[in-house]
Amino acid sequence: MTQVYDSTVKTVEEYIAAAPAKARPHLRELRRIIRQAAPDASESISYGLAYYSLDGRLIYFGVMRDWAGLYMLGGAKKKYAKELAPYLSGVSTARFPLDKPLPATLVRKIVKLRVEENRASRVEGGRSSPRTPGRARPTRARRSPGSPASSRPRSRRTRG
Numbered sequence: 001m002t003q004v005y006d007s008t009v010k011t012v013e014e015y016i017a018a019a020p021a022k023a024r025p026h027l028r029e030l031r032r033i034i035r036q037a038a039p040d041a042s043e044s045i046s047y048g049l050a051y052y053s054l055d056g057r058l059i060y061f062g063v064m065r066d067w068a069g070l071y072m073l074g075g076a077k078k079k080y081a082k083e084l085a086p087y088l089s090g091v092s093t094a095r096f097p098l099d100k101p102l103p104a105t106l107v108r109k110i111v112k113l114r115v116e117e118n119r120a121s122r123v124e125g126g127r128s129s130p131r132t133p134g135r136a137r138p139t140r141a142r143r144s145p146g147s148p149a150s151s152r153p154r155s156r157r158t159r160g
Helices: 012-018 024-037 104-124
Strands: 042-046 049-053 057-064 067-071 093-097
Touching: 012 024, 012 042, 012 049, 024 049, 024 057, 024 067, 024 104, 057 104
Parallel strands: none
Antiparallel strands: 042 049, 049 057, 057 067, 067 093
């Protein structure tokens, strides 16, 4: 089984319908859980995955080979480390094997925590990113017009 990516897919419903039959029950259940845990979230397709937005990027899910993935775990990776351990892969990905029941309670807790993180970030005026919750990334110092590109003195060359 490979990842479902079809550029003509425009909705989560179409994404699930285009998925292999073996994956559809997991994808339907992920969708149901996310919609219950975050009823105000908007649903779309982004990066070829099912995507949910609520006060910023909330969570993604998709199917690849023989597992359904949940992406953007945020603080849930640390908070639910023991429960997530058998499913973790990479920085912020949980892989749920298609031949085993989906851990619905865990998924629900992850989504609810992501909603809390995004809302807290909005209140604080920051960004909703699992890497830097509630903080903006540092910006590069800008130089004023006419100032040298670096603080080091320039060497003067003469052509001769």
